[in-house]
Amino acid sequence: MSSVTEKKDDVIILFAGDSGDGMQLTGSLFTNTSAQFGNDISTFPNFPAEIRAPQGTVAGVSGFKLRFASIDIFTPGDEVEVMVAMNAAALKANLDQLKVGGTIIANTDGFDKKNLRLAKYDEEANPLLDESLDKFRVIEMDVTKITRQTLVDSGLGTKDIDRCKNMYVLGFLYWMYNRSLANTEEFIKEKFAKKPEIRDANLKVLKAGYYFGDTNETFTTRYEVKSANLPSGEYRSIMGNQGTALGLIVAAQKAGLNLFYGSYPITPASDILHELARHKEFGVKTFQAEDEIAAICASIGASYGGTLGVTASSGPGIALKGEAIGLAVMLELPLLIINVQRGGPSTGLPTKTEQSDLLQAMHGRNGEAPLVVIAPCSPSDCFETAIEAARISLEHMVPVMYLSDGFIANGSEPWRFPSAADIKPIHPRFANAEKELENGVYYPYRRDENLVRSWATPGMKDLQHRVGGLEKDFETGNVSYDPENHERMVRIRKEKVEKIAEHIPEQAIGQGEEKGELLILGWGSTYGAIRTAVRELITEGHAVSHAQVRYLSPFPKNLGELLQRFDQVLIPEINDGQLIQLINARYDKRALPLNKIKGMPFTSREIKEKAKELLAK
Amino acid sequence: MSTTDTQQLTAKDLATDQDVRWCPGCGDYSILKQMQSTLAEAGIKKEDTVFVSGIGCSSRFPYYMDTYGMHSIHGRATAIASGLKATRPELSVWVITGDGDALSIGGNHLIHALRRNFDVNILLFNNEIYGLTKGQYSPTSPKGQVTKSTPMGSLDHPFNPLALAMGAEATFIARSMDRDPKHMRAILQAADAHKGTSLIEIYQNCNVFNDGAFEVFTDKSTKPKHTIFLEEGEPLTFGDEREFGIRMNGMKPEVVQLKDFSKEDLWIHDSKDMGKALILTRMFDDPRKENALPRPFGVFYREERYLYEDAMQGQIDRAKEIKGEGDLDQLIRGGHTWKVA
Numbered sequence: 001m002s003s004v005t006e007k008k009d010d011v012i013i014l015f016a017g018d019s020g021d022g023m024q025l026t027g028s029l030f031t032n033t034s035a036q037f038g039n040d041i042s043t044f045p046n047f048p049a050e051i052r053a054p055q056g057t058v059a060g061v062s063g064f065k066l067r068f069a070s071i072d073i074f075t076p077g078d079e080v081e082v083m084v085a086m087n088a089a090a091l092k093a094n095l096d097q098l099k100v101g102g103t104i105i106a107n108t109d110g111f112d113k114k115n116l117r118l119a120k121y122d123e124e125a126n127p128l129l130d131e132s133l134d135k136f137r138v139i140e141m142d143v144t145k146i147t148r149q150t151l152v153d154s155g156l157g158t159k160d161i162d163r164c165k166n167m168y169v170l171g172f173l174y175w176m177y178n179r180s181l182a183n184t185e186e187f188i189k190e191k192f193a194k195k196p197e198i199r200d201a202n203l204k205v206l207k208a209g210y211y212f213g214d215t216n217e218t219f220t221t222r223y224e225v226k227s228a229n230l231p232s233g234e235y236r237s238i239m240g241n242q243g244t245a246l247g248l249i250v251a252a253q254k255a256g257l258n259l260f261y262g263s264y265p266i267t268p269a270s271d272i273l274h275e276l277a278r279h280k281e282f283g284v285k286t287f288q289a290e291d292e293i294a295a296i297c298a299s300i301g302a303s304y305g306g307t308l309g310v311t312a313s314s315g316p317g318i319a320l321k322g323e324a325i326g327l328a329v330m331l332e333l334p335l336l337i338i339n340v341q342r343g344g345p346s347t348g349l350p351t352k353t354e355q356s357d358l359l360q361a362m363h364g365r366n367g368e369a370p371l372v373v374i375a376p377c378s379p380s381d382c383f384e385t386a387i388e389a390a391r392i393s394l395e396h397m398v399p400v401m402y403l404s405d406g407f408i409a410n411g412s413e414p415w416r417f418p419s420a421a422d423i424k425p426i427h428p429r430f431a432n433a434e435k436e437l438e439n440g441v442y443y444p445y446r447r448d449e450n451l452v453r454s455w456a457t458p459g460m461k462d463l464q465h466r467v468g469g470l471e472k473d474f475e476t477g478n479v480s481y482d483p484e485n486h487e488r489m490v491r492i493r494k495e496k497v498e499k500i501a502e503h504i505p506e507q508a509i510g511q512g513e514e515k516g517e518l519l520i521l522g523w524g525s526t527y528g529a530i531r532t533a534v535r536e537l538i539t540e541g542h543a544v545s546h547a548q549v550r551y552l553s554p555f556p557k558n559l560g561e562l563l564q565r566f567d568q569v570l571i572p573e574i575n576d577g578q579l580i581q582l583i584n585a586r587y588d589k590r591a592l593p594l595n596k597i598k599g600m601p602f603t604s605r606e607i608k609e610k611a612k613e614l615l616a617k
Numbered sequence: 618m619s620t621t622d623t624q625q626l627t628a629k630d631l632a633t634d635q636d637v638r639w640c641p642g643c644g645d646y647s648i649l650k651q652m653q654s655t656l657a658e659a660g661i662k663k664e665d666t667v668f669v670s671g672i673g674c675s676s677r678f679p680y681y682m683d684t685y686g687m688h689s690i691h692g693r694a695t696a697i698a699s700g701l702k703a704t705r706p707e708l709s710v711w712v713i714t715g716d717g718d719a720l721s722i723g724g725n726h727l728i729h730a731l732r733r734n735f736d737v738n739i740l741l742f743n744n745e746i747y748g749l750t751k752g753q754y755s756p757t758s759p760k761g762q763v764t765k766s767t768p769m770g771s772l773d774h775p776f777n778p779l780a781l782a783m784g785a786e787a788t789f790i791a792r793s794m795d796r797d798p799k800h801m802r803a804i805l806q807a808a809d810a811h812k813g814t815s816l817i818e819i820y821q822n823c824n825v826f827n828d829g830a831f832e833v834f835t836d837k838s839t840k841p842k843h844t845i846f847l848e849e850g851e852p853l854t855f856g857d858e859r860e861f862g863i864r865m866n867g868m869k870p871e872v873v874q875l876k877d878f879s880k881e882d883l884w885i886h887d888s889k890d891m892g893k894a895l896i897l898t899r900m901f902d903d904p905r906k907e908n909a910l911p912r913p914f915g916v917f918y919r920e921e922r923y924l925y926e927d928a929m930q931g932q933i934d935r936a937k938e939i940k941g942e943g944d945l946d947q948l949i950r951g952g953h954t955w956k957v958a
Binding site for chain 2: 035230231233236253258262290293299300302304305383420463467478
């Protein structure tokens with residue numbers, strides 16, 4: 001039969017189902033196909049903290065939001081255009097995200113009495129039957145039944161057959177958006193190479209879904225989203241945690257060091273450990289320690305030995321590491337501490353995103369314990385920022401806190417990856433006995449013009465020395481309780497961090513004019529939402545600019561001056577206002593807050609509305 | 618331990634210019650001296666040796682050794698040493714810790730270090746008291762001990778450190794005492810020779826806050842009756858005239874008089890026998906108790922097991938064998954890429 005093809009620039013699909021329905025995989029497969037097709041993409045997986053949350057309930061819904069476009073995009077978008085609802089709970093949990101006139105692809109089998117009851121719909125109410133979905137277009141499919149029929153001769157049991165359901169939906173969507181099945185077919189063949197029956201079943205159901213669209217007369221419109229006008233080059237898809245892991249490996253190699261990664265499993269940081277553990281051919285040593293404290297201490301031991309020591313966690317784990325971070329500050333050793341932030345306090349919202357550990361990073365230690373804080377702003381930026389974090393740590397002998405978050409850690413985007421040769425080498429500050437020995441004595445706490453001490457590691461002859469957590473003499477490094485010396489050392493450690501501002505780029509305006517009515521200042525994962533909002537505001541003729549701060553401690557040296565060039569400064573944060581405290585305390589500028597603390601990223605609309613409100617004043 | 622082919626060090630060469638700041642009469646002095654002598658004798662390279670300590674009186678130790686050293690934070694020395702040894706397997710790494718540091722705040726790291734079996738030597742200075750904080754009871758203080766924090770006596774059932782180490786499946790466990798330098802030196806040498814994590818518990822007298830805690834084991838007049846010095850392949854005998862021995866009665870050790878039994882009837886020490894070692898660690902009676910079994914000293918147990926650092930490196934070698942030396946460009950590209958014109 002014939003169907004019309006309608007062109008679209010920008011589509012947002014949400015795959016939602018039970019946490020066992022395979023929605024994350026379905027979403028990832030559609031993502032890969034779209035990325036390879038050449039669309040710009042942005043994804044947002046959103047899943048429950050429980051591995052098998054109660055089936056059929058709203059709490060157990062797992063979602064994967066995918067935006068693919070022929071235009072430049074920076075976020076997974078605000079309103080969903082097509083929602084796949086594998087059951088009633090999935091519909092209920094996500095309906096508020098669906099735009100008016102949007103499409104619901106509903107698996108009718110997931111709307112039976114039991115599912116409706118589990119999703120807590122009123123007695124006798126079935127949204128597929130009443131008028132509650134009139135604002136939307138509903139496509140009903142009995143996915144379970146069709147999948148079972150398709151595989152009736154497969155010889156597989158019902159459980160295995162039902163696991164193929166998601167492929168039916170995926171096949172249908174590929175039809176709807178004019179996509180080739182090839183990429184997904186290749187994936188299935190590879191994944192189930194050793195299970196031919198399962199492989200064939202998945203392939204068959206995928207095609208069945210595709211043909212359903214092709215042959216069913218109710219579907220007359222297909223959509224086409226052309227490839228995006230991305231800068232030319234070679235691309236891959238990258239997730240934030242993956243980008244961080246790759247960045248660490250590259251940084252170690254660029255510094256001529258081995259990489260040691262000590263960590264304890266925690267959501268949402270564990271994927272960095274998983275990724276690194278796969279790359280032992282680079283000499284990467286991953287160590288799953290007995291707890292968070294051991295993880296950082298082992299990394300400090302590795303750093304002391306001349307290796308790039310890295311530890312990672314999320315907020316609660318970082319809290320446990322606090323004392324050891326202070327030790328690293330005192331020892332003045334290189335160390336990377338990665339915090340993939342999640343909702344807090346305490347256990348908080350393990351699988352949801354938040355930016356609420358900035359003040360913990362800045363101040364979460366006893367004593368005056370300054371360190372460097374740096375934050376990536378997108379999945380691909382994780383790669384570059386991880387290298388930058390390692391560079392600062394190794395060249396300035398200072399612990400660096402790297403603040404990612406659940407949103408960028410699990411999100412993905414196309415990445416025009418660099419060639420290894422284009423990444424600058426890193427120069428660790430290794431000690432040199434010939435230059436540094438004075439009458440046969442090594443002074444481990446002598447400093448260069450940047451106040452950086454040298455890194456004498458065990459095995460270096462004649463440089464034996466003792467370090468520790470006690471205050472040390474500013475020159476000999478011996479234990480010192482001298483009052484003057486303590487004050488001097490506290491100031492030196494602070495000044496050393498401040499001097500790093502001389503070695504980082506100045507803060508740039510990413511978008512908009514160098515001065516104007518309103519500057520939106522962000523940090524970390526709010527980048528995409530702010531960028532999208534500012535682009536729209538500029539198109540609408542507003543004098544708005546955007547700057548995203550990567551270096552949070554020390555701040556870029558021109559930041560204060562930059563803020564002065566704008567009438568107003570708005571700081572959107574996924575917390576109750578943390579960067580704004582630092583900015584307002586430090587600079588003679590009263591910035592205004594925009595806060596969201598719902599475990600969810602900003603939509604660009606939220607930022608745009610706030611900006612317009614300020615501009616109207 | 619790495620040896621040098623140039624000149625022989627003396628104990629003095631291993632001392633630093635720092636004043637030793639333990640209280641006069643502290644048992645730590647003796648341990649420091651034996652350590653310096655042992656390492657000098659073994660002909661180590663100072664630069665290849667590292668001492669890592671936690672917090673407590675004993676943890677000042679690294680400041681007094683002219684090797685590399687780190688006086689770290691409370692309880693974490695074992696974890697720091699693990700990371701160091703994992704990345705620098707060729708170094709000789711020693712952990713200095715105490716009963717509070719290793720068994721209370723650092724208990725978790727200790728048991729995991731023992732099971733992983735890095736080639737690290739752990740010296741646990743046990744004085745059954747918190748000295749640095751001026752006299753609170755420790756996890757090894759006997760129940761009922763009156764201290765500043767337990768004016769009516771401690772309620773805690775104490776740890777038996779070596780039984781704990783056996784439970785964690787340590788590959789080398791031994792006990793020595795500050796007052797027997799010769800024995801201590803022999804044990805330090807044995808620990809150093811062992812490939813794997815060695816745990817040495819050293820009874821160390823805190824003459825300020827817990828003076829005489831081990832006197833019954835260390836004083837000349839009572840030592841023979843209350844201690845057994847384990848020697849490989851030798852029967853367990855003790856007493857002023859070595860007139861007593863230990864015999865196994867089923868699974869139970871019992872004291873017998875040598876006039877009634879021949880040495881062949883006695884328990885012969887075999888440090889490779891895990892069952893016997895378990896029983897030895899349980900010979901932990903309060904010496905004040907009537908018919909208390911004597912307290913063993915020496916190497917209780919040793920076992921050959923793979924080293925964590927070797928296995929870790931082995932996986933790297935294997936990965937390189939399968940995949941070849943890592944290629945950064947290939948890593949950055951990943952599996953699937955596409956081109957935009």
